[in-house]
Each structure stands twice: as structure tokens, then as C-alpha cells.
Amino acid sequence: MKNTTQKGKEAESLACEFLKENDFVIIDRNFYTKFGEIDIIAKKDSTLHFIEVKSGIGFEPVFNITKTKLDKIIKSINIYIKTKNTKDPFCIDGITIYKENENSQATINLLENLTIY
Numbered sequence: 066m067k068n069t070t071q072k073g074k075e076a077e078s079l080a081c082e083f084l085k086e087n088d089f090v091i092i093d094r095n096f097y098t099k100f101g102e103i104d105i106i107a108k109k110d111s112t113l114h115f116i117e118v119k120s121g122i123g124f125e126p127v128f129n130i131t132k133t134k135l136d137k138i139i140k141s142i143n144i145y146i147k148t149k150n151t152k153d154p155f156c157i158d159g160i161t162i163y164k165e166n167e168n169s170q171a172t173i174n175l176l177e178n179l180t181i182y
Contacts, residue, residue: 076120077104080160083173089114100140105160113155115142117179120162120171127176130159135179 067075081091089107096103105116117138119126138157146155159176 072120073118076162077118079162079171079173080105080116080118083160083175084116087175096141096145098141098144100144101134101137103138103141103145106145108153111153113151113153114158114177115145115155116158116160118160118162120164122164122167126161126163127159127174130161130176130179 077094081094084091084105084107087109089109091105091107092113093106094104096106103115104118105114107114107116115138117130117134119129121129135157142155142157145151156177157179159179161174161176163172163174164170
């Protein structure tokens with residue numbers, strides 16, 4: 066049985082492969098700040114994509130991308146931008162990886178330009 070960290074790393078690896086197949090370039094993974102972590106930072110067509118990865122078996126993982134989580138990501142993005150001194154346009158995306166059960170095929174969805182209300 067895999068622990069939560071192992072499941073998360075596996076989901077992030079699947080997400081990276083999906084992104085590469087869709088013409089994204091992976092810039093960084095697991096960028097940590099005091100506010101939390103940005104799972105994947107990728108670039109496509111001169112835009113930075115800060116990507117939160119969520120996975121679930123038997124439940125829809127999109128519901129784990131909450132306003133609180135997005136607030137923490139925004140704070141972490143601000144640190145990333147200052148640290149890397151980048152002026153590139155950016156957006157916040159989510160990738161969900163859903164499996165009906167442990168042995169089923171994964172369904173991967175890219176949710177672009179998440180907005181906070």
C-alpha cells in the first residue's frame with residue numbers, strides 16, 4: 066500500500082508526462098515556500114503555468130482544489146516571481162488524475178486558468 070507522499074509523487078510524475086505530451090516544458094517541481102508548495106511549474110508559449118496536482122481513487126479530486134489552497138499557491142507564486150526575477154505572464158492551472166479503482170486506467174484533466182471567487 067502506498068502512502069500519501071508516494072501517491073502524490075506518482076500523480077505529479079503522470080502529470081509531468083501529460084504536460085510534456087501537450088507541448089509544455091517542465092521548469093521546476095515541488096517549489097517550497099513557507100506558505101506551501103507549487104507542485105509543477107511549466108512553460109508553454111512564453112506563459113508560465115503554476116500547476117496544482119490532485120489525484121483520487123473513487124472520488125473526484127477537483128474538489129480538493131480549494132480557495133484556501135489557491136490562496137497559498139498565489140502567495141508562493143509571488144515568492145517564486147521575486148526569487149526568479151521573472152516578468153513572464155503566468156496562470157494557475159490544476160491537473161486532476163482520477164481512477165475508478167486502484168487497477169483502473171487514470172483519467173487526466175487539465176483545468177486551465179483557475180480563478181478565485
